[in-house]
Amino acid sequence: MIDNRGKLVVDIAASPYDADCDMAYVYCVDEAKNYCFSLSRFPNSEHIEVMVLDQLVSHVDDLTMSVTRNLMTATLDEKTATSLDGYQHYDLQFELTPLEMTRLIDSLQQIFAGKSGLSIDAT
Numbered sequence: 001m002i003d004n005r006g007k008l009v010v011d012i013a014a015s016p017y018d019a020d021c022d023m024a025y026v027y028c029v030d031e032a033k034n035y036c037f038s039l040s041r042f043p044n045s046e047h048i049e050v051m052v053l054d055q056l057v058s059h060v061d062d063l064t065m066s067v068t069r070n071l072m073t074a075t076l077d078e079k080t081a082t083s084l085d086g087y088q089h090y091d092l093q094f095e096l097t098p099l100e101m102t103r104l105i106d107s108l109q110q111i112f113a114g115k116s117g118l119s120i121d122a123t
Contacts, residue, residue: 006087008035010094014107017043024110028072028092037074037090039065041111048111050076056084066119067108069101070094 010028017024025040038051047059064075072092081088096104105120112118 006037006090008033008037008090008092010037010092012094012096012100012104014100014104016103016106016110024107026104026107026111028094037092039074039108039111041113046114048115050080050084052084052087058083062115062117064117064119065108065112067105067122069122070096 008028008030009032010030013025013027015025021040023040023042025038027036027038029036035053036051038049040049040051041047047061048063049057049059050063051057058076058080060076060080063077063080064073066073070093072090072094074090074092076084076088076090078088101122105122108118108120
């Protein structure tokens with residue numbers, strides 16, 4: 001079980017546009033804890049889909065996501081957290097190559113297009 005802040009060490013798969021699924025996504029999985037956190041968005045959707053665990057899903061208008069070199073921190077509103085697994089904050093630690101980091105950033109920018117919740121400082 002993860003602690004109350006949702007600290008995960010994750011492998012990341014990301015795509016700014018996946019033609020098979022017709023969406024942008026960031027999928028994070030902590031194999032040791034058997035836990036996933038993902039964000040996705042269809043091109044014409046106003047909502048971001050948040051998924052945790054295995055198929056606990058909520059659609060949100062906005063959320064806060066900050067990205068640094070090896071850490072993403074996601075903050076959900078209380079109502080969304082309650083509808084999922086109860087965690088409002090997720091610290092997602094990762095190691096990515098420069099190319100993988102570029103893909104992650106491109107994917108997040110697609111997911112957050114027109115939204116105000118994304119902050120990136122990956123230098």
